[in-house]
Amino acid sequence: MKISLKVNGQLREADVEPRKTLLDTLREDFLLVGSHAGCEHGVCGACTVLIDGEPSRSCLMFAVQADGYEITTIEGLAPAPGELSVVQDAFCETHGLQCGYCTPGMVLTAHALLEHNDAPSRDDIVEAISGNICRCTGYGQIVEAVEFAADRLRKTNLPRHARSDANNPGKPPFGGNDALGHGVLTAVQPDTPRGGRA
Amino acid sequence: MKPAPFDYIRPVSLAEACEVLAGDEDARIIAGGQTLIPMLAMRLARPSRLVDVIRLQELRGIRVEDDAIVIGATTRQAEVERSEEARAALPLLAKALPWVGHPPTRNRGTVGGSIANADPSAEIPLVAVTLGADIEIANTSDRTAMPADDFFIGPMLTAVTPGDCVCAVRFPRWQHARVGTGFHEVSARQSDFAFVAAAAQVALDDDSRCIEATLGLGGIGDRALRIDVSALIGHAPSETAIADIVRAAAKDLEASSDLHASASYRRRVAATLGIRALTDAFAEAASERGAGQ
Ligand code: FES
Ligand code: FES
Numbered sequence: 001m002k003i004s005l006k007v008n009g010q011l012r013e014a015d016v017e018p019r020k021t022l023l024d025t026l027r028e029d030f031l032l033v034g035s036h037a038g039c040e041h042g043v044c045g046a047c048t049v050l051i052d053g054e055p056s057r058s059c060l061m062f063a064v065q066a067d068g069y070e071i072t073t074i075e076g077l078a079p080a081p082g083e084l085s086v087v088q089d090a091f092c093e094t095h096g097l098q099c100g101y102c103t104p105g106m107v108l109t110a111h112a113l114l115e116h117n118d119a120p121s122r123d124d125i126v127e128a129i130s131g132n133i134c135r136c137t138g139y140g141q142i143v144e145a146v147e148f149a150a151d152r153l154r155k156t157n158l159p160r161h162a163r164s165d166a167n168n169p170g171k172p173p174f175g176g177n178d179a180l181g182h183g184v185l186t187a188v189q190p191d192t193p194r195g196g197r198a
Numbered sequence: 199m200k201p202a203p204f205d206y207i208r209p210v211s212l213a214e215a216c217e218v219l220a221g222d223e224d225a226r227i228i229a230g231g232q233t234l235i236p237m238l239a240m241r242l243a244r245p246s247r248l249v250d251v252i253r254l255q256e257l258r259g260i261r262v263e264d265d266a267i268v269i270g271a272t273t274r275q276a277e278v279e280r281s282e283e284a285r286a287a288l289p290l291l292a293k294a295l296p297w298v299g300h301p302p303t304r305n306r307g308t309v310g311g312s313i314a315n316a317d318p319s320a321e322i323p324l325v326a327v328t329l330g331a332d333i334e335i336a337n338t339s340d341r342t343a344m345p346a347d348d349f350f351i352g353p354m355l356t357a358v359t360p361g362d363c364v365c366a367v368r369f370p371r372w373q374h375a376r377v378g379t380g381f382h383e384v385s386a387r388q389s390d391f392a393f394v395a396a397a398a399q400v401a402l403d404d405d406s407r408c409i410e411a412t413l414g415l416g417g418i419g420d421r422a423l424r425i426d427v428s429a430l431i432g433h434a435p436s437e438t439a440i441a442d443i444v445r446a447a448a449k450d451l452e453a454s455s456d457l458h459a460s461a462s463y464r465r466r467v468a469a470t471l472g473i474r475a476l477t478d479a480f481a482e483a484a485s486e487r488g489a490g491q
Binding site for chain 2: 001017019039040048054056059065128
């Protein structure tokens, strides 16, 4: 069956068997192998792509069903060759990936979340990525990456004086108990009993 | 993990879809596909053809009427979750939806798909049974409605016959001024299949006496059940009174045993969650201001 869909802004066509999933079509027909095949039955989230902007599992959709939709894969996020999107960069900065198998799905899911909500709470983030399994990181740094990206996205539109706190080491760049630098100033006071803690 | 071959058809109208279904017993409807595709991939299902109804506009949308809210079968779960109208008119469903799968599966999964799939632990069928919703079904000759209680027969088993298509779910809307809801669930992981889920809705009069109450339990047996809590009506029950009524009703429930949970565990949790859901519902209804206040 002939299908045509928009992938990362480009119109693509393919002739596929009805039983071929969108995931396999992206990987085999379009050679976009950034969408990973993990479980192939909807459990792990490694295959997540954006369908009309919403994160969905590409292993749970046949390519014929996707006919006419707009698909965004991880290859479509970077603003230019050799560059990273804000979310991708935040994952690097906070060590939000180890083996990288879950990462395309995580990044796309986080990207979609931040499109709707640039000030997500920790719970919002955890809920958003709850369908994506990561076997390496323990999720802590992934959540941190999304908080960090949200913070950067919010600040990109602020005048310089309003973001002066970015360089203030006493104030972590984003909120929450898992924030980078949280507890650092109170915990480390050499030469005082118990590190200066009450 | 690749499905067996099948034909794929995308009808342009409900009538055409019904015709295809009537002409081929082994054809299956696909909408969101969030349950069907894994079953195809594991070859637990081998339909001859898939009839894709997701783009049929006549099956889509949320319509609020005076005494009901009608949700088209192919309306995506995420759309209902986001709809202010649906949340206001159907607070119990709004509380249940975050428990359905994960955000990405709710983006594609449909309300009608969950109903037609009839998983005994699924939340949307539970809400339909709890509220006494009607399921609208079409086939080549007519369009009928069936109470949820008759529709669900057993695990993955409904009164739908080959050639039928679920087209909408009609949830009744309570007219009372003070309505409260509660929803609780226990599963191995967030968003995994519920071992037990409880959904409750109550309405109070101006003196905080209960005028209507319903409690549904899912996951414990082979389909969602409505529990008789009519003893609450006419009273402003204390928490212990609620507990006594629910425990008495849950005592003889037929519960299933599996690797995850024994029947006695399920019965015990059903009573506890039922009490919690009702208590929440009473507290929420009490915080609503009545017409006379
Ligand atoms: S590969 Fe699609 S969810 Fe695991
Ligand atoms: S980084 Fe290895 S699975 Fe997430």
